[in-house]
Amino acid sequence: MQLSSLNQGRMNYRIPSELRAGPGQFLTGLRDDDSLLRQVFFSILRHHHPNLAAKVDVIYALSQAWCTSQSDSDFELLVKYVTDLKPEERILVASSFSHMLNLHNLTEEVNSSQIGRAVRLGEMDSPTRDTNHSLLKLTAVNGLTPQQVYDTLCNQTVELVLTAHPTQALRASLLKKYAIVRRELDTLHSKRMSEYEKIETLEAIRAAVQAAWRTDEIRRSKPTPQDEMRSGLSYFSTVLFDVVPVFHRRVDTALEKMGLPRLPLDKALFKFGSWMGGDRDGNPNVTAETTRDVVVLARLETVNAYFRQVESLMFDLSIWRCSSELKELAERIAAAESREAARVAEERKKRNYADFWAPIPATEPFRVVLSHMRDRLYNTRQVCECIMCGTGGHIFTRGRYPAKPCLPRCFGTPSSSHPSQLLSGSLRFCTHHRHPTESAESTAAQLHSWSARESTLSQVTTVHQLGALYLPPSEGFFDPYRFRSRDGRRPLMPPGMDVHPDVKEVVATFRMLSELPHDSLGAYIISMAKTASDVLAVVLLQRETGVRPALRVVPLFETLDDLHNAPETMTTLLSNDWYRAHINGMHECMIGYSDSGKDAGRLAAAWALYETQEKLVAVAAKWGTRLVLFHGRGGTVGRGGGPTHMAIRSQPSGTINGHLRVTVQGEIIEQQFGEKEVCFRTLDLYTSAVLEAALDPSPAPRQEWRDLMTLLAADSCDMYRSIVYRTPEFYDYFMQSTAASELGRLNIGSRPSSRKQGGIETLRAIPWIFAWTQQRLHLPVWLGIGEALEKAAERGYQPVLQDMYANWPFFTSTLDLVEMVLAKADARLSAFYERTLVEPRLADLGERLRNLLSKTQSHILIVVRKSALLEGNTPSQMSTPNLDEKIRLRSPYVAPLNVLQALSLKGLRKFREQGHGEYNPSDPEIIDLLSRDPHKKGDGAQHPYVSAMDDCLMITIKGIAAGEWVIEGGAAAELGRRGERLKRGRGREDGSAEGKGTYGM
Template sequence: MKLSQKEAVFASEVVTRFELYNSLFLTLPFYQVKHTGMLLPFFTSHCEEGVKQQLSPEDIIASFFGQYEQYVQASDRFDLLFRFIRYIERQVVLFDAIEDSAFTRTGRSEETGNLEVLLRQVAENPALKKELIEKFKDFSLRLVLTAHPTQFYPGTVLSIITDLTEALKTNDINMVNQLLQQLGKTPFFNKNKPTPVDEAISLAWFLENVFYTVASTIQSQIENEFDVPLFDTHQLIELGFWPGGDRDGNPNVNSGSTRAVAELLRKILFRCYYRDFRVLKRRITFRGVEGFMNNLQDLFYENSFNNVADPSDRQAEIIENLQQTKDVLIKDHDGLFVAKVDDLIRKVKLFGCYFASLDIRQDSRILRTTHQSCRSEGLLPAGYDGLSEEEKLEVLQFTEEDHPCAADADDLAKDTLETIRLMKKMQHAGGEKASHRFIISNCQQASDILQLINLFLWSGWKKESLTVDFVPLFETVQDLHASADVMERLYTHPFYQEHLAKRGNRQVIMLGFSDSTKDGGYLMANWSIYQAKIRLTAIARKYGVQLAFFDGRGGPPARGGGKTQRFYATMGKEIANEHIELTIQGQTISSQYGSFDTAYYNMEQLINAGIISSRQADDKDTLNSGQKGLIDQMAEESYKAFVGLREDPLFLKYLENHSPLKLLSQINISSRPVKRNSGSELKLEDLRAISFVTAWSQLKQNIPGFYGVGTALKKAKDDGLWHEVKDLYEQSGQFKTIVDNCMMSMSKSDFRVTSYLKQDAQFGHFWERLSAEFDLTHQMILDLTGNCMLMEQYPIERKSIGIREKIVLPLVIIQHYALQKLNEITDEEQASIYHKLVIRTVYGIVNAGRNLA
């Protein structure tokens, strides 16, 4: 079969180069590295053959070692397995770097276009230029970095990957070899669990080394194409930040870590400014600017390297000095180096004195408890807690009464009130945008937001200067269905109406995929969110509210990831889409925003998707009532199938026994516990979605990304609706995206790895249930799409996934072998070794999964 041009480029630029550079691994500074490198291909082939024969991981490992007389002792076998793991971890990094280095030649798709094409059209079409001026004046993209542990290389490894990518671009073999040597000696994981501040330091690497430059470059390109000011009153690109602010279910986050992260972000930003300023100072050596340049020198240096007592927002002062410098250059020095001054002015306008807005997030149940703890101060009417929701909305009093936290309040309540006070100090230090959003997780009623406003008014904030946006987070299927009613109560509440008017009549609503997928399965989660967006948009438009959806999207499709830009480009007219806001996390950060090229591409794609969605003249992406009814039927059928599986008594037991779920808490890549209520027995509702999805992905089953879809499609076909479903796939960009992302999840699944479980006395029937749904979904999706294989329309991504799966297959087999042994042995010393084998394999398998995003 003839390869397309891009496939041929991928084969030569990625596949062939990986094979060539892979030979350099034999020079890595590992113990017995040559021996390891020589045996690994044989072990990989042995694993592949064993999986084809559906052997158990224990049999695969035993038969491999049976071929080598020197591996009779258990200690020698363990030693080789750990060496394989270490070797493969570095192979994953090499493949990442080679893919990134070839990204500009292999990674660009024509799905939604790019800025260059859009701006070229603007130059040739005055009418389009006028239209886009209005669009850009109203549009923004907000990317929020979160520390959810779906992939986390230490900053040292990220720096090596960046340098390795650059060396690979020029085929600098000597430098590549040196960097691989460095990689061999650099630890890939922490010995201790990171603190929230540690997580912030890791993520700040991306702010400093990628976003600082890319955001400015994109905004500059757009500004230069239009001859009118576009971003004087708003930013095109905004950055948000969760480490240190997201305390939902994370007892390790407190007001102290929030303060430390805010100070860290400010200091790192000023160091970025100082580096740029030093370049500027080397060029601007003229008379007339000395005073302004000296002011800037002192200001940048002081805030970069010293601990400033009571820091304040210096943005206006910085811009004033830069503007004065620019004026002198234009007036007296022929405008020399004005572009460099403009570049720094643009960055200061983009990032202020805060770099990224530190969002605060807490669960509504904690906020309710905090509100209740203030009753001793006489701030709540008698019997308030026993009132109905309607009665609470009637009697809520918004009294400005600054007082300390109640002495008998619990630690979480005290921290909540301390953090609310801290937000005011953060705004003083970095400007309003330093911390201006409080997100209420598990938001279920209007009083959850209004009571939080009370807490602000009781903590030193004033009604007239309450520069905070209150963001409800709706995530479960039930909460998504109720969300529009909750928001209508808010929009019609007199006090909230006044507050919203002061905030520009703009409401941000967060919708999360993770818990809705865990709650209702893949298809129902996607459909519930889509329907909620339609209802929430209608309510907002009814009351004249400008709505911005903030999407909590993870890396894998099961957590809302996948082809994100197509998701936004196909919203339709019924959904507000003037502002795109989404979380980026885990492997999504490093895979899509880990370098200038990838970050630029993905940000321009999102901007372009938002503009395209708002310009759709024929409204082809808006679903009609028949299409909605069809998806609704399929979502209900899928939901019944998933809930039936979830309620199976073996559901959690299966995950606990055959995935690394119980051991995830020992993996030092996150400060967050694996589950809420960490001291209690494991319950599905307490299990964090990230742990839930990770456990299934380690099993190579990815149940949250497809289960129930096949059942739903088959029911539609049996009911004589197959022609309508096929038309829906062809006509609806949203439904096509849902199906294509489902295919991506399935492409990362391999039920052969666990096929030995069909003989298991306890879990055999349960495994067959999972496998049967996978086979059915596979069959139905190929029938629906007319393809011969999954992801046939995305050959480069399919090839990338295939190579990555081959690289990590030995890790998967080692992990499942260790889990098998843990279910059999009682010896504590050996159990400890098997624990370490499982934990070490998780890193490589997760890191290799970057193309889930």
């Protein structure tokens, strides 16, 4: 076998130029990576389907030609060629482009990692968006003392709450295979390799792509909430558990370089939570038993992670010198175990521990304490498993398990005196600095981080307006007599009380909460909260059902009216002496970005959210209460998403104050925590932004800007609602021109797409945004903004608008994000959906919407002073380097999927109306694929044509969704255009960085 060239047989792939050249441009490397993975995929497709591969090649060429020329004739050629495909060919073509698009996404992730690595190695100008540079900027530029910065950092916390909102379209099986491709592709760039190793790496890429191609893309059954929780927990066990302590160590190093002490051992920079299996907002699949299951699952996963790390640490910490506190504890444990040494050893042998079965002498104190912890973790795991099997009763809730008399009981509620804190403190004491064994130091920090620094994995939310069920609907509930009566002994819910089934389930949930460990629960969030009684009802129900200590109750203000009324609601609550005593000086409020945007349009919602935050903080300050704002952001711009650092820095001054709580939803979980380097970057961005928000807040907007923003919000809201809610034919146009009615068959989440039957009002924000994104009009993001800007210009406010854009971070980020989405919108593809799917009587409305899109683009370009979208280096576009080029690179993959989707929708709808005649697929693979359709067999089995078009449709939906996510800002992309300019050569002769995963800073 010759190794002088990689161009041998099936390995005829061109190595990315970034690997071969010295100071090559990263954009060139992105194109080369894209070409490499496309070649790999085509070689696999040609092997399995040579005829189909030729057609896919033609379609890609036609799509490229149209995306370049933008001519109608080129588009018609593409449409005609795709239309002539057989149903089974459409499935495989859709799957091909979906896979190629996902592979392209990997090249963007690797490209971002390469930029980040070059920044860390000093080969590029460093962006300010990391904690290290924030520390330096705040002291050197802003003039703060190091102690001021240190004190602020020690008092700040970021809480990230993972949710199962159904926006992650890719199956976990595919995500894992793509992760292998990403890792191996990154290895090609970052590690010095021999020819053998390069060949082996390329083969590993090919094997992973092959496995992805042979994996069914479609979820054939709907996930349960428990499934969603297990999926979410995988990010904790595979990524977060390792990265969080590494990040804390890097922050400690940065502090030490400034002459400051490390963070206190009990300091939590991050806390994590989850709604998975607890979110009841219109999800009938989440019951009291579901919540019980996910709490146990979370504890079991945590115990397993602890157990692995404790057992590993036992091999490293052989040192004898320790603090007096640890020595005393170790001597007590060793003395107790020595009295029953034989029984202890026998029991540990049965448990098949890796080593250290016999009692350990007190001369190895760390191992003694760790061995004790290992036994307790083993017992705790047994308890959790018994509960999951239904044989554990309620013993689990008391934190007790008899186990073996010779060994300790299981862990109950973690506390600040947890042995891991004692171990970490002793390591610092006895070594004065860092333990000489880095892995031991890392694992000790890891144990402490996860037990003391990370919070619970289960929270609860509900949509029921309990105030109307148990209390008078008027706010007279707040009179002194009613407050005094709540302290009485008379039960509000006597046994046998006849209530609605929904209410019965709510009560059952509260009773379940009273039986679960309190440290597994966070807040009880009231979705669509409107009045103070909604909050008080939950407080009262907790008392009645024995939830002790009570969970904090958090109202979620979502619609425009609810946001406007939120300050009054909180004033009613906080003005009451009893309630202020109950909350003990701190209150949390959640604000919803998705539903407010759907209700009023993006611009009006953004301004309402901005003003509401300011007013809520002022109300809380008036009553001497610390307010924590919980941001219910989605992933896309239409649901409040966007680059992390920019989103935080554009918040109103004084509303974060060192404590940020925010949801991480759907596909954003994978974007921010799917890979260790990216996860580190995510933590770095949050820490840096929150620190700067506290010490270098954005200046308050001028009154002139506020007044104009109020006018813009009112005008945009009126225009948005006049189209969405007051145009009779709009609902029909929406349902016909998009895949909204078909999205429910995606099986990407356990929650229904609508809260109840009805029109736009009842549709959830996620499918509302998702459907318009698929159709390429992106209407929810921009509708109403163009008319508002036009009216403002007509009133003579154009100079003020440009001043606001140049100097007000809130307005800058708002318009930049809208501009980014407008650059992704494609009116021509939207018009194709209309021609293919919509009744002619609705064509005028479609034309009107596209004209409004064009008007919005024109007026935004005037305000931002550009001649074309994405021209120049605006703040938001700096967050995603080469954004315009990335859109161009992915367009040839997305366009065929759009054409296939429209044709599939047309075929399905026509078949259901008229039938389609005979269809008998001949390809054995297609026959096998269609046989997996759960509707294929039994009574009411659907026609093979419907199965084929259904599969094609589902694949296109997933593929187009994959074409959107990177552009809307995962942490991997947030590196800044300033970092793209090379300062010098790559620094290493081989053109590579170290092969280690160094993460950041």
